[in-house]
Amino acid sequence: MIKLIATVCILALFGLCNADIQANRLFKLLKSKHSRNSPNNYKWMVSEEATDEYSPVYIAPQDGLAALDKISALPGQPEGVNFSQYSGYVTVNPNAGRALFYYFVESPTDSSTKPLVLWLNGGPGCSSLMGAMSELGPFRINSDGKTLFMNDYAWSNVANMLFLESPAGVGFSYSNTTSDYHKSGDKNTADDAYIFLVNWLERFPQYKTRDFYITGESYAGHYVPQLAYTILLNNKKTNQTVINIKGIAIGNAAIDEELDQKGMYDYLWSHAIISDSTHDAIFKYCDFASNSTSTMCNAIINKVGNEMGDVDAYNIYAPICVTPAERNTSAVPGSVTSFDPCWQYILEFYFNDSMVQKALHAKPTSWDLCSGDVDAQVPITSSRYAINALKLPIETAWRPWYLNKEVGGYLEAYKGLLLITVRGAGHTVPSYQPQRALSLFSSFLGGILPPSS
Amino acid sequence: MIKLIATVCILALFGLCNADIQANRLFKLLKSKHSRNSPNNYKWMVSEEATDEYSPVYIAPQDGLAALDKISALPGQPEGVNFSQYSGYVTVNPNAGRALFYYFVESPTDSSTKPLVLWLNGGPGCSSLMGAMSELGPFRINSDGKTLFMNDYAWSNVANMLFLESPAGVGFSYSNTTSDYHKSGDKNTADDAYIFLVNWLERFPQYKTRDFYITGESYAGHYVPQLAYTILLNNKKTNQTVINIKGIAIGNAAIDEELDQKGMYDYLWSHAIISDSTHDAIFKYCDFASNSTSTMCNAIINKVGNEMGDVDAYNIYAPICVTPAERNTSAVPGSVTSFDPCWQYILEFYFNDSMVQKALHAKPTSWDLCSGDVDAQVPITSSRYAINALKLPIETAWRPWYLNKEVGGYLEAYKGLLLITVRGAGHTVPSYQPQRALSLFSSFLGGILPPSS
Numbered sequence: 051m052i053k054l055i056a057t058v059c060i061l062a063l064f065g066l067c068n069a070d071i072q073a074n075r076l077f078k079l080l081k082s083k084h085s086r087n088s089p090n091n092y093k094w095m096v097s098e099e100a101t102d103e104y105s106p107v108y109i110a111p112q113d114g115l116a117a118l119d120k121i122s123a124l125p126g127q128p129e130g131v132n133f134s135q136y137s138g139y140v141t142v143n144p145n146a147g148r149a150l151f152y153y154f155v156e157s158p159t160d161s162s163t164k165p166l167v168l169w170l171n172g173g174p175g176c177s178s179l180m181g182a183m184s185e186l187g188p189f190r191i192n193s194d195g196k197t198l199f200m201n202d203y204a205w206s207n208v209a210n211m212l213f214l215e216s217p218a219g220v221g222f223s224y225s226n227t228t229s230d231y232h233k234s235g236d237k238n239t240a241d242d243a244y245i246f247l248v249n250w251l252e253r254f255p256q257y258k259t260r261d262f263y264i265t266g267e268s269y270a271g272h273y274v275p276q277l278a279y280t281i282l283l284n285n286k287k288t289n290q291t292v293i294n295i296k297g298i299a300i301g302n303a304a305i306d307e308e309l310d311q312k313g314m315y316d317y318l319w320s321h322a323i324i325s326d327s328t329h330d331a332i333f334k335y336c337d338f339a340s341n342s343t344s345t346m347c348n349a350i351i352n353k354v355g356n357e358m359g360d361v362d363a364y365n366i367y368a369p370i371c372v373t374p375a376e377r378n379t380s381a382v383p384g385s386v387t388s389f390d391p392c393w394q395y396i397l398e399f400y401f402n403d404s405m406v407q408k409a410l411h412a413k414p415t416s417w418d419l420c421s422g423d424v425d426a427q428v429p430i431t432s433s434r435y436a437i438n439a440l441k442l443p444i445e446t447a448w449r450p451w452y453l454n455k456e457v458g459g460y461l462e463a464y465k466g467l468l469l470i471t472v473r474g475a476g477h478t479v480p481s482y483q484p485q486r487a488l489s490l491f492s493s494f495l496g497g498i499l500p501p502s503s
Numbered sequence: 504m505i506k507l508i509a510t511v512c513i514l515a516l517f518g519l520c521n522a523d524i525q526a527n528r529l530f531k532l533l534k535s536k537h538s539r540n541s542p543n544n545y546k547w548m549v550s551e552e553a554t555d556e557y558s559p560v561y562i563a564p565q566d567g568l569a570a571l572d573k574i575s576a577l578p579g580q581p582e583g584v585n586f587s588q589y590s591g592y593v594t595v596n597p598n599a600g601r602a603l604f605y606y607f608v609e610s611p612t613d614s615s616t617k618p619l620v621l622w623l624n625g626g627p628g629c630s631s632l633m634g635a636m637s638e639l640g641p642f643r644i645n646s647d648g649k650t651l652f653m654n655d656y657a658w659s660n661v662a663n664m665l666f667l668e669s670p671a672g673v674g675f676s677y678s679n680t681t682s683d684y685h686k687s688g689d690k691n692t693a694d695d696a697y698i699f700l701v702n703w704l705e706r707f708p709q710y711k712t713r714d715f716y717i718t719g720e721s722y723a724g725h726y727v728p729q730l731a732y733t734i735l736l737n738n739k740k741t742n743q744t745v746i747n748i749k750g751i752a753i754g755n756a757a758i759d760e761e762l763d764q765k766g767m768y769d770y771l772w773s774h775a776i777i778s779d780s781t782h783d784a785i786f787k788y789c790d791f792a793s794n795s796t797s798t799m800c801n802a803i804i805n806k807v808g809n810e811m812g813d814v815d816a817y818n819i820y821a822p823i824c825v826t827p828a829e830r831n832t833s834a835v836p837g838s839v840t841s842f843d844p845c846w847q848y849i850l851e852f853y854f855n856d857s858m859v860q861k862a863l864h865a866k867p868t869s870w871d872l873c874s875g876d877v878d879a880q881v882p883i884t885s886s887r888y889a890i891n892a893l894k895l896p897i898e899t900a901w902r903p904w905y906l907n908k909e910v911g912g913y914l915e916a917y918k919g920l921l922l923i924t925v926r927g928a929g930h931t932v933p934s935y936q937p938q939r940a941l942s943l944f945s946s947f948l949g950g951i952l953p954p955s956s
Contacts, residue, residue: 317773320769320770320773320883320884321773321774321883322883322887322913323913324901325900325915326887326891327897327900327901328901356902357900357901357903357913359902359903359905359910359913360903360905360908360909360910361903361910361926366926367820367927369909370908370909370910372907372908372909430773430774430775431773434775434779438779444780447778447780447810448777448778448780448781448810449809449810449812450810450811450812450813450814452812452813454825455813455823455825456813456825457813457814457823460775460776460812462778471775473814473819473820474820
């Protein structure tokens with residue numbers, strides 16, 4: 051039985067990855083879902099069945115490639131880096147010319163015995179370098195967009211962390227067959243990620259039998275379980291690489307679109323972001339179960355944006371990025387606990403530096419934090435509605451968990467699944483609560499519940 | 504028509520004034536309400552009618568007393584204090600020997616044209632020196648419990664601020680007739696506060712015709728409107744002092760006990776503090792409309808405390824006071840934006856210093872932040888339920904208000920009443936969001952809505 055964990059932050063967290071003001075984009079998704087003239091916004095979500103091109107799984111020789119992927123140093127990195135970093139491409143389909151980009155960080159201590167953990171950001175269409183550089187990786191980028199500093203609460207302290215840009219079209223990952231970008235879909239994304247993994251394990255054979263976990267957030271609520279399922283399915287096949295998967299963890303998981311929307315509007319109301327009358331009208335006029343629309347529902351959803359105002363949908367209590375071009379925020383340089391609200395612009399500035407791209411062994415390109423034009427929204431109410439829909443028996447009743455004598459959040463253990471919250475975190479949990487997030491991650495890897503006092 | 508404003512903070516905010524861990528006390532009230540063996544917890548709330556002793560209103564000569572009340576300097580106050588401070592007692596009933604203590608701060612600039620504003624903390628039973636020294640007064644106390652620093656966002660920047668410890672038995676206010684302490688009640692509290700006011704205006708006659716406002720928070724949701732009502736009633740009487748009341752403002756107002764409780768449990772659930780099953784059970788087994796109890800309701804309410812854990816009920820996302828005795832917190836000395844979670848202990852330390860009591864012209868006594876053993880709880884959901892129950896027509900639809908290009912909160916204007924929130928504030932709004940609170944207060948005094956962009 052693999053461990054399954056679902057984390058949610060207590061604070062807001064709909065938004066997902068956009069270089070624009072996120073709150074505005076949040077409602078674009080909703081509006082497009084309820085519009086007769088919906089643009090083709092769902093290219094990452096197309097649920098078509100995978101083609102047969104992936105079977106049998108393509109495995110290429112990888113000898114010597116790991117050494118070529120080794121990063122000598124990232125531009126702007128601080129002194130005293132005591133761990134190995136790698137990055138590069140793994141081809142997942144040679145005919146189409148499709149290759150996925152990864153960034154891999156080994157633990158500074160005992161990396162040979164620590165587990166291997168894959169991290170996936172969501173979106174859909176967002177780069178996992180977001181997680182690497184603004185959430186849980188070993189470095190954060192200073193507000194200058196050029197220099198890095200160490201993240202004391204990097205998850206690589208307790209695991210070897212593999213960040214994958216997925217599917218092709220996201221970040222540095224690409225396909226030479228343009229039509230690939232229009233048929234991504236969850237199933238193809240999982241199949242490509244699986245092929246990436248088995249080839250990556252050929253490239254780094256010392257990790258072949260290592261304990262393996264998949265983690266991610268937001269729309270990775272789709273990616274993570276589907277990849278786990280693909281792995282478990284393929285593990286049963288004869289002569290197939292067996293991946294030693296031990297558990298999955300998803301933060302603020304987008305899982306059930308209908309319940310996500312219901313939960314989001316309940317969250318906005320109960321957190322005093324929208325009015326009583328708008329909340330009532332949404333549930334009166336909008337039908338989230340269907341993709342059909344109504345003029346009244348469109349009108350009400352437009353009203354939500356006006357009522358909400360210019361708030362960071364990632365974290366409704368956080369400061370917003372007022373002057374993105376200058377990046378002269380109140381963030382304290384080198385402080386992992388002082389989070390720069392302009393982090394999206396900072397990431398895009400850094401990864402578009404040609405020296406950075408060269409150091410990463412990436413193809414010169416225009417790197418976006420998120421590709422496509424789609425967003426997701428997953429507050430705690432949504433997660434609860436989605437878990438309730440599973441009707442799982444409760445094994446550990448709701449209780450607080452503690453770190454440094456403070457409540458770190460709450461947990462409720464269901465049969466085969468753990469719901470756990472991080473108090474005071476925004477959508478990107480390790481950005482806003484790095485210490486609590488690392489504590490949680492350690493408990494997860496240890497297979498234990500975080501402390502009750 | 505007087506202006507009426509109800510503010511609520513967006514974050515938690517049940518708790519009220521206790522030197523103990525507040526979250527534990529919160530549930531004492533609820534339990535006592537639903538226990539057959541309820542202790543006499545409601546001494547501040549007894550709703551008996553006022554006796555006739557207050558009519559006609561007692562007015563004593565006050566000549567020369569203002570000069571005696573002038574504070575030369577508070578122990579530990581910083582250099583450069585450029586305003587006048589006064590404190591002392593006003594007798595409200597000479598036969599009983601009942602006197603109320605006040606602290607008055609004049610505005611540093613143009614005090615002769617600025618309005619007079621009364622501030623009342625709630626509880627019931629809590630001292631308004633809490634508001635003065637940890638929320639909106641000109642000074643805050645450093646973590647050493649001995650030195651003061653200037654609050655850049657003091658409300659005395661825009662008004663002359665009068666802090667009243669009320670009723671007798673709270674803080675330095677006293678009665679020589681012990682039985683007075685057992686018959687406080689809202690009506691008597693309002694009558695005493697009214698007698699205080701007319702006598703205080705005799706002592707400071709230059710304020711007699713000044714624009715006057717009453718402000719307060721929490722259980723002052725009872726005190727403020729009842730005092731305003733008493734003033735309006737007495738203003739009509741011949742030969743009675745006319746107090747030029749212009750408006751009232753209440754933060755996190757406790758108004759309707761039944762709806763407050765319903766709102767609190769909805770808030771705890773929607774903010775991921777209690778489980779689905781406990782939330783459901785509360786509404787199944789507890790009847791907040793009656794004061795009767797049930798074994799099941801008692802059991803469920805006990806469970807709420809366990810599920811919630813050791814969280815600051817004033818502000819669920821704030822750090823708690825882990826080591827009160829040492830007061831060695833992470834608060835930055837002299838910083839109004841870095842709030843010491845051990846502020847309750849710091850206040851009690853400061854006001855129990857004999858030099859401080861002497862400087863304040865207070866009788867030597869053991870000063871408590873709150874007297875009695877009662878608490879209240881008022882989250883945003885409660886405020887909304889209570890306002891909805893009034894069925895007032897909406898005059899300005901729900902919208903955000905802005906300060907420094909950030910959303911400061913939200914507002915909705917009803918006929919004769921304004922609901923306005925402060926984003927990211929705890930129960931004691933000016934403690935956690937001093938700049939937003941001052942901005943709001945200025946708009947209130949100016950009779951305008953805060954800016955929409």
